[in-house]
Amino acid sequence: MTEPVLSVRDLRVWYGTDRGPVRAVDGVTFDVRPGETLGLVGESGCGKSTLGRGVLGLTPAAAAVDGEVVLRSTGGAGRNLVGLPAKEIQRLRGPELGLIFQEPMTRLNPLMRISQHFEEALRSHEKGLSKQEIRTRALESLRGMGIPESRYRSYPHEFSGGMRQRIMIALALVLRPAFIVADEPTTALDVLVEAQIIKILADLRKNFDTSLVLITHNLGIVAEACDRVAVMYAGHIVEQGDAREVFANPQHPYTRELLRSTISLSTTGLHYIPGSPPDLVEPPQGCRFHPRCPVAMRGCATVEPPEVVLPTGVVSACWQQAIEAEPSLVDELGPGGREPLAAVEEISVADEA
Amino acid sequence: MLTKPDIEPSGEGAAAQVGEPLVEATGLEVHFGLRGGLFSRFSGGPAGAVRAVDGIDLTLRKGEVLGLVGESGSGKTTLGRTLIGLTKATAGSVSYRGQDITALGERGLRPLRRRLQMVFQDPHASLNPAMDIRTAVGHPLRIHNLVADDREYEARVVDALERVGLTPPERYLGKFPGDLSGGQKQRAVLARAIIAEPELLVADEPISMLDMSVRAKILQLMLDLKRDLDLTYVYVTHDLASAKFFCDTIAIMYLGRIVEYGPTEQVFADPQHPYTEALLAAIPEPDPERALPRELPRGEIPDAARPPMGCAFHPRCPVAVAACGWEARDLRTLLENRWLELAPEAASREKSLFADVESLAADGQSSVAIAPGRGHTPEDVLEYLRHLREEASEAEPREPFWHGVVTMHAENGRAVVEFAPPRDPRLSLIPATGVQVACHLREPVGSTTGT
Numbered sequence: 001m002t003e004p005v006l007s008v009r010d011l012r013v014w015y016g017t018d019r020g021p022v023r024a025v026d027g028v029t030f031d032v033r034p035g036e037t038l039g040l041v042g043e044s045g046c047g048k049s050t051l052g053r054g055v056l057g058l059t060p061a062a063a064a065v066d067g068e069v070v071l072r073s074t075g076g077a078g079r080n081l082v083g084l085p086a087k088e089i090q091r092l093r094g095p096e097l098g099l100i101f102q103e104p105m106t107r108l109n110p111l112m113r114i115s116q117h118f119e120e121a122l123r124s125h126e127k128g129l130s131k132q133e134i135r136t137r138a139l140e141s142l143r144g145m146g147i148p149e150s151r152y153r154s155y156p157h158e159f160s161g162g163m164r165q166r167i168m169i170a171l172a173l174v175l176r177p178a179f180i181v182a183d184e185p186t187t188a189l190d191v192l193v194e195a196q197i198i199k200i201l202a203d204l205r206k207n208f209d210t211s212l213v214l215i216t217h218n219l220g221i222v223a224e225a226c227d228r229v230a231v232m233y234a235g236h237i238v239e240q241g242d243a244r245e246v247f248a249n250p251q252h253p254y255t256r257e258l259l260r261s262t263i264s265l266s267t268t269g270l271h272y273i274p275g276s277p278p279d280l281v282e283p284p285q286g287c288r289f290h291p292r293c294p295v296a297m298r299g300c301a302t303v304e305p306p307e308v309v310l311p312t313g314v315v316s317a318c319w320q321q322a323i324e325a326e327p328s329l330v331d332e333l334g335p336g337g338r339e340p341l342a343a344v345e346e347i348s349v350a351d352e353a
Numbered sequence: 354m355l356t357k358p359d360i361e362p363s364g365e366g367a368a369a370q371v372g373e374p375l376v377e378a379t380g381l382e383v384h385f386g387l388r389g390g391l392f393s394r395f396s397g398g399p400a401g402a403v404r405a406v407d408g409i410d411l412t413l414r415k416g417e418v419l420g421l422v423g424e425s426g427s428g429k430t431t432l433g434r435t436l437i438g439l440t441k442a443t444a445g446s447v448s449y450r451g452q453d454i455t456a457l458g459e460r461g462l463r464p465l466r467r468r469l470q471m472v473f474q475d476p477h478a479s480l481n482p483a484m485d486i487r488t489a490v491g492h493p494l495r496i497h498n499l500v501a502d503d504r505e506y507e508a509r510v511v512d513a514l515e516r517v518g519l520t521p522p523e524r525y526l527g528k529f530p531g532d533l534s535g536g537q538k539q540r541a542v543l544a545r546a547i548i549a550e551p552e553l554l555v556a557d558e559p560i561s562m563l564d565m566s567v568r569a570k571i572l573q574l575m576l577d578l579k580r581d582l583d584l585t586y587v588y589v590t591h592d593l594a595s596a597k598f599f600c601d602t603i604a605i606m607y608l609g610r611i612v613e614y615g616p617t618e619q620v621f622a623d624p625q626h627p628y629t630e631a632l633l634a635a636i637p638e639p640d641p642e643r644a645l646p647r648e649l650p651r652g653e654i655p656d657a658a659r660p661p662m663g664c665a666f667h668p669r670c671p672v673a674v675a676a677c678g679w680e681a682r683d684l685r686t687l688l689e690n691r692w693l694e695l696a697p698e699a700a701s702r703e704k705s706l707f708a709d710v711e712s713l714a715a716d717g718q719s720s721v722a723i724a725p726g727r728g729h730t731p732e733d734v735l736e737y738l739r740h741l742r743e744e745a746s747e748a749e750p751r752e753p754f755w756h757g758v759v760t761m762h763a764e765n766g767r768a769v770v771e772f773a774p775p776r777d778p779r780l781s782l783i784p785a786t787g788v789q790v791a792c793h794l795r796e797p798v799g800s801t802t803g804t
């Protein structure tokens with residue numbers, strides 16, 4: 001198997017606040033291989049954007065970062081981005097790391113022509129390109145996204161939302177990054193345009209070796225455009241594995257509940273997870289999902305579940321699967337630890353997101 | 354006027370009885386004035402009226418949940434607002450319980466306002482941040498003078514909060530919008546909408562700005578309110594999945610028109626309009642067993658100030674025919690898309706056949722005279738276009754553009770391309786389905802609809 005371009009090990013990103021640290025990403029481990037698309041899903045507030053920024057070294061100064069983010073360029077030895085000076089990271093951005101945002105309008109400068117955006121990006125990361133080379137590279141990248149040459153000197157507002165998102169993707173790709181994070185890139189778009197953008201992102205892995213972390217709350221998008229999926233809850237990855245496998249046979253109770261509560265064309269009854277993700281200043285003890293989990297056991301409220309690698313390769317962090325895989329682990333839950341957690345306390349609208 | 358579809362309740366809202374006509378729109382139009390100044394200069398071309406709603410007939414019955422579905426810019430919000438008198442119609446009429454509300458002034462509308470309420474998309478923007486929940490939710494009671502004293506006011510507000518699940522109410526009365534989550538704010542907005550005992554609620558994308566996990570809850574709340582308060586809903590959305598679950602009847606909108614209209618179950622089981630088919634095919638499906646690779650329609654919804662000729666969907670329609678409204682700017686799109694696929698050198702060689710490709714951008718032209726580029730003759734241009742047509746006749750999927758080209762010939766030093774005269778597809782009923790559809794491919798045999 002090829003070596004991962006990105007290896008994240010026990011990454012923590014905590015924001016300092018008056019109330020204490022917000023543990024937005026709290027011990028996360030995963031790999032992304034060349035050309036692979038990893039979907040990152042979960043309710044809002046679970047730490048997806050923080051994780052996406054964390055692996056790009058884009059966390060605010062007030063955030064504490066710990067763990068490893070190892071980036072390997074082709075054939076290179078790999079270097080840990082955590083602890084690297086901001087200047088170093090800035091140098092890597094573009095050629096190695098790219099970022100695509102939800103609302104491109106806020107990222108494209110309204111006063112600059114599209115051509116100027118490309119000139120700026122290419123000049124700052126690849127010194128010594130001639131004007132002609134810049135133009136050729138930019139047009140090639142735009143053409144790949146279906147933007148004709150005749151629009152090269154237009155301003156951002158002269159484009160539709162879908163075209164702007166294509167321009168953002170072209171702008172990220174023109175630097176030929178090894179690795180891109182796309183944070184909710186289609187949330188502001190209509191269904192048809194969203195489907196077009198998803199197709200473009202899905203084609204990326206065929207046509208380039210670019211790896212992609214695709215953050216989205218739309219599970220359908222992950223099922224269609226991603227090779228692997230990581231489900232995030234309260235700063236942890238609770239389940240990760242092959243996207244088709246996870247969607248066909250969700251293992252972790254949170255993944256199951258998330259899938260059940262999604263309104264799709266096959267929805268015949270409304271289902272929802274009571275309450276909302278916890279405050280990450282004081283996350284619940286034990287399994288962080290236990291206050292909302294329909295199959296929580298008494299031990300879940302006190303002891304954190306271990307990660308188990310299942311025969312399918314899927315990794316899940318839940319006591320149910322842990323005990324099934326290794327029955328002796330039940331002892332860790334303590335006496336009576338397997339009893340159902342006395343009626344998950346009524347969760348009212350007061351806790352709703 | 355066309356036959357109205359038989360309402361066969363099918364959505365979840367159908368549990369209640371669907372009864373007599375409550376709101377009827379006839380030939381409804383909302384055209385927004387000429388675009389002036391900056392905006393028209395940016396958007397290019399002559400400034401024109403925006404035909405936000407462009408000739409709509411519909412009947413909403415008591416107890417029905419009607420979904421207005423389409424991409425943004427298709428006129429859903431404007432139609433929803435006009436149905437309850439919040440936006441003025443520029444032509445046609447809307448009657449509510451037999452009374453033409455388009456004829457009423459502000460004073461005449463006031464007593465109706467309390468019966469016809471609207472819930473907006475963005476709960477954050479719908480609530481004044483400086484107003485506590487007690488004041489915000491009870492606001493309609495004050496405006497319509499519905500309570501005698503403060504005690505009655507308080508009791509009504511408490512009741513509304515309980516109905517929307519903001520319990521215990523005492524906990525919320527003194528709170529400000531900033532203290533509430535997105536879902537809680539939308540509950541407060543719903544409380545304000547129902548407090549004056551409305552009959553009809555127009556809900557404009559009420560769940561689309563909410564977090565995934567809250568959407569089902571708010572939809573459930575709307576179902577509960579409908580059942581408890583005997584409401585009728587117009588549900589505006591771009592999300593087909595929630596519309597399928599929630600609505601009895603669906604109207605699919607495109608650029609100010611309804612293109613397909615009928616019982617939800619029927620529309621989803623057997624979509625008739627190519628646009629409906631496209632929307633359905635575009636929905637990402639979380640179940641890997643059901644996900645299919647698919648062809649997507651190209652392009653995006655056009656500017657409503659410069660709608661395409663004929664059927665407004667034709668530039669994106671994979672199955673369009675000659676009469677669908679082909680025009681000069683479709684040729685430009687065809688050429689530009691072709692050149693995107695070619696190597697830059699080949700593309701510039703082909704481009705040099707044309708003096709000015711941009712001149713094809715004008716709208717509303719069923720015939721175009723193309724000036725050849727320097728060093729080329731009209732015959733060169735014609736030969737090139739014929740070559741493209743030849744190539745297209747063998748390619749899959751078929752490029753529908755060429756169906757629309759009637760003749761290509763040289764005239765006064767130009768290459769002239771003439772398109773088939775555009776016809777406007779009109780909504781017509783498909784027998785035995787209760788579904789109306791506006792597409793030339795679905796017209797009853799022998800009919801001569803259109804203009």
Ligand SMILES: Nc1ncnc2c1ncn2[C@@H]1O[C@H](COP(=O)(O)OP(=O)(O)O)[C@@H](O)[C@H]1O
Binds near residue numbers: 042048
């Ligand atoms: N700059 C910040 N300072 C303090 N807390 C933050 C900051 N950014 C995000 N958070 C908090 O971190 C948690 C995770 O947020 P985020 O990464 O945006 O999650 P998601 O993208 O899954 O919605 C949330 O509780 C959020 O309020």
Ligand SMILES: Nc1ncnc2c1ncn2[C@@H]1O[C@H](COP(=O)(O)OP(=O)(O)O)[C@@H](O)[C@H]1O
Binds near residue numbers: 385405424425427429
């Ligand atoms: N007050 C207004 N003035 C001018 N144009 C408007 C106004 N409101 C909407 N429009 C235009 O009318 C068209 C339909 O808009 P809208 O009803 O908001 O559609 P939707 O809700 O389907 O997105 C759009 O082109 C929009 O720009």
Ligand code: SF4
Binds near residue numbers: 253294318319
């Ligand atoms: S560990 Fe326990 S509480 Fe957590 S998801 Fe598994 S069963 Fe539910």
Ligand code: SF4
Binds near residue numbers: 791792
């Ligand atoms: S009338 Fe029908 S076939 Fe023609 S463009 Fe419109 S939807 Fe397509």
Ligand SMILES: [Mg+2]
Binds near residue numbers: 050
């Ligand atoms: Mg986020």
Ligand SMILES: [Mg+2]
Binds near residue numbers: 426430431557
């Ligand atoms: Mg709208």
